[in-house]
Amino acid sequence: MQTLLQEISKRCFLSPELQTRIQTHFKEKHFKKGEKIQVQGGKANYLYFIKKGILHNYYYHDGKQISSWFYNENHFITSWYSFYTQKSSFEEIDCLEDCILYGISYKKYQTLIADFPSFGNFARLLAEEMLAFIDEFSKGWSFLSAKEKYSLLQQYFPNVEQRVNLGYIASFLGISQETLSRIRK
Secondary structure (H helix, E strand, O other): OHHHHHHHHOOOOOOHHHHHHHHHHOEEEEEOOOOEEEOOOOEOOEEEEEEEOOEEEEEEEOOEEEEEEEEOOOOEEOOHHHHHHOOEOOOEEEEOOOEEEEEEEHHHHHHHHHHOHHHHHHHHHHHHHHHHHHHHHHHHHOOOOHHHHHHHHHHHOOOHHHHOOHHHHHHHHOOOHHHHHHHHO
């Protein structure tokens, strides 16, 4: 819980009362490797903070699974579109390892925003960070070679290939596993 509080305090002031409410509203949850925390078509009712483990966002296109992101320790994760709009998710999120997450429901998240202006600032900054990151990443991604994409992935996720199936990495990069093997050499 301490790491979660530190991450939130980077973006807002944590009064003792807010800290207590965060500790009350964020619940520690354990998930096994292979468990889904989000299913396609379901609504994202939780925002999670990763204490331990790595997770995989993906969606389906023409019946093929397409990896869209990987999240590891000390990051927030949800199906962002679904969580913020409270509409159905077009993606799924799986645990690639046994995971320990701190989760807060959408309703309790909104309550903290309403009750604590400081937490509202945290929520705004988190949304801005995610939007900026996704926007920057997606715009530059289209123009990179497969080798450059792999280098960028390693920059964001050091040692990713030690924790993530190479097939998922190849899917994320939009290349075959054979091409990924050549790039890695």
